[in-house]
Amino acid sequence: MVGRWARSMHRGRPGQEGSPPRSRPGRYPTPSWREFRPDLPSAPDPASHELLAVSRALFDTLDEGEILRLAMDHVSAVGPYRAEAGYLRVHGQLVPSPQGWPDHASAVDRTVRELTGRDGPVAVPGRSRGRALALNGPGGLHGYLVVTSSSRPTPAQHSLLAVLVRLTAAALSVAVAHRRRQEDALELHRLRRERTTLQQRLISLVVKAGHQRAVHAVLAEVAAAGGGEEAITGALHELTGFPVLVEDRFGRLRSWTGPGRPDPYPEPDPARHEEMLQEVARRGGPVRIKDRLIAVIRPRGEVLGVLALVDSLDEADEYTVFALEHAATSLALELSHLRQLAEVELRLHRELVDDLLGGTDEASAYARSEAFGHDLHRIQYVVVVHWRSRASDDAFARTVRRAASAVGMPSLVTRRSDHVVLVAEGRPDDHALYETLVRETGTRDGTIGVSARCDTPDGIPGRYQEALRALEVRRRSRSRYGTTFFDDLGLYRILGPGNDYQELEGFVREWLGELVDYDGLHRAALVETLSRYFDCGGNYAETAESLAIHRSTLRYRLQRIREISGHDLTNVEDRLNLQVATRVWKIMLGGPG
Numbered sequence: 001m002v003g004r005w006a007r008s009m010h011r012g013r014p015g016q017e018g019s020p021p022r023s024r025p026g027r028y029p030t031p032s033w034r035e036f037r038p039d040l041p042s043a044p045d046p047a048s049h050e051l052l053a054v055s056r057a058l059f060d061t062l063d064e065g066e067i068l069r070l071a072m073d074h075v076s077a078v079g080p081y082r083a084e085a086g087y088l089r090v091h092g093q094l095v096p097s098p099q100g101w102p103d104h105a106s107a108v109d110r111t112v113r114e115l116t117g118r119d120g121p122v123a124v125p126g127r128s129r130g131r132a133l134a135l136n137g138p139g140g141l142h143g144y145l146v147v148t149s150s151s152r153p154t155p156a157q158h159s160l161l162a163v164l165v166r167l168t169a170a171a172l173s174v175a176v177a178h179r180r181r182q183e184d185a186l187e188l189h190r191l192r193r194e195r196t197t198l199q200q201r202l203i204s205l206v207v208k209a210g211h212q213r214a215v216h217a218v219l220a221e222v223a224a225a226g227g228g229e230e231a232i233t234g235a236l237h238e239l240t241g242f243p244v245l246v247e248d249r250f251g252r253l254r255s256w257t258g259p260g261r262p263d264p265y266p267e268p269d270p271a272r273h274e275e276m277l278q279e280v281a282r283r284g285g286p287v288r289i290k291d292r293l294i295a296v297i298r299p300r301g302e303v304l305g306v307l308a309l310v311d312s313l314d315e316a317d318e319y320t321v322f323a324l325e326h327a328a329t330s331l332a333l334e335l336s337h338l339r340q341l342a343e344v345e346l347r348l349h350r351e352l353v354d355d356l357l358g359g360t361d362e363a364s365a366y367a368r369s370e371a372f373g374h375d376l377h378r379i380q381y382v383v384v385v386h387w388r389s390r391a392s393d394d395a396f397a398r399t400v401r402r403a404a405s406a407v408g409m410p411s412l413v414t415r416r417s418d419h420v421v422l423v424a425e426g427r428p429d430d431h432a433l434y435e436t437l438v439r440e441t442g443t444r445d446g447t448i449g450v451s452a453r454c455d456t457p458d459g460i461p462g463r464y465q466e467a468l469r470a471l472e473v474r475r476r477s478r479s480r481y482g483t484t485f486f487d488d489l490g491l492y493r494i495l496g497p498g499n500d501y502q503e504l505e506g507f508v509r510e511w512l513g514e515l516v517d518y519d520g521l522h523r524a525a526l527v528e529t530l531s532r533y534f535d536c537g538g539n540y541a542e543t544a545e546s547l548a549i550h551r552s553t554l555r556y557r558l559q560r561i562r563e564i565s566g567h568d569l570t571n572v573e574d575r576l577n578l579q580v581a582t583r584v585w586k587i588m589l590g591g592p593g
Helices: 002-009 046-060 064-078 105-115 155-224 229-240 270-283 318-358 362-371 394-406 432-441 457-475 490-494 501-522 526-535 540-547 551-565 572-587
Strands: 081-090 093-096 131-137 140-149 244-248 253-257 287-289 292-297 305-310 380-387 411-415 420-425 446-450 482-485
Touching: 046 064, 046 155, 064 081, 064 140, 064 155, 081 105, 081 155, 093 105, 105 131, 105 140, 131 155, 140 155, 155 229, 155 318, 229 244, 229 253, 229 305, 229 318, 270 287, 270 292, 292 318, 305 318, 318 362, 318 411, 318 420, 318 457, 362 457, 380 432, 380 457, 394 411, 394 420, 394 432, 420 457, 432 446, 432 482, 446 457, 457 482, 501 526, 501 551, 501 572, 526 540, 526 551, 526 572, 540 551
Parallel strands: 446 482
Antiparallel strands: 081 093, 081 140, 131 140, 244 253, 244 305, 287 292, 292 305, 380 420, 380 446, 411 420
């Protein structure tokens, strides 16, 4: 205690006249001077004036560090004292003031911490009469002042120091109380803000849960009612208010629900559409691309198409996104189910068509076709489809079947290694199937061959050969893409599978043998040049252009053909035989198409 320290520094004993009263830590406000020294004159000395000014400064600031600094700066004004160090209690720990004496600080720190809120002596190297004075307040210990005395202080000086300590402790109590009130106010504000945030989040969760239940209920009702693609997109339109569309894997429109449908719908760019699919798949979930919010329909990892909302004003919120995601899941299940049914039906179709192409019992064929709703009693045509840019797999077979259905051509479908085969009711349209497949595939590099009519199932194997012949003739012609009917082949009807190859080879050898041998020996193209010449009707300019050679080069080649073959191109008989021989060479014997 300050009182005990002062008495030990004074010669008098406790209780003697002149001994200052004991300090009573933790009590304030500031005592009067008369309380400490009743025998002092009524007029205070200069130290008292300065202490009064310091007291005002101490209570004018609410910064605890500044209070401690003021006390340390004015210790010397009340007596022969020197402030060696100051401590503030921060989060339960005593933290030294940067104004403290740095030498041997660790020893002083250890002594001060061991006092645990009491006054006590402190050994300060190179100083005498060191003491740590506790700055106690109603809330407990606020810190310490460590002071030394160069000489023995008088009782009055001791009293002034005690007053300074009490004033400092009181100012710290006020500052701590103010800080705690501020901290409490900030904490209360934080708690209120957190409560408001939690309330808003709770409201949002309730609204979101209600919306999600509504979406689940609507789409579950659609599924329970057996609704298909149109029902799902209609429900999504009702839930969101946005126009809804479904595109297939290649970007062609399948369905549109709501206003604003473009007419005609723009043709997709295959490269850009594939890039868009990859971007949406990479990012996962609905993705905004221009004015559309797009979700990929991808059951079991296979992309079947996209479901999209048209949102030109960017108004879609999280509820709209949830509805789109849920509808995309429902649509993926629906399309996957339809895909599975189509695969089963296609497999059964394939088995029947394979039997028909190979020859089968008519009674069994009639019964099995009736199960599929296909009438084999009607006139049938065999159709073969080859598309250079598409593999002849189940997916392409489904595409061909869908296209045939779209043009009103009931068919049984199967596939071979490089083409799809249809057994169709009634004569197909000249161009409808081809044009529909062009739209479905996005390319025109397809060829279709159609057989002659077939009146009974046992004629289907032969008609299949005719369709292949028509396909092959078309593929080897100058205009290789499109549809060719066997009935329209004319001379080419004898130039195909099922004929006598040996006789045909002999004919070609008779008229083109020397030219074929010359081309093989010299890596020339005289037979091809002659074939193009006939295809162009003997027109020099057109023939040269098709071969990408100069007309003088063409004239030279034709002259060499006359010399090597010994045939005269101006002779009608030679010309006819040479033209037929080049056709046989191209179609039957593997010449360039």
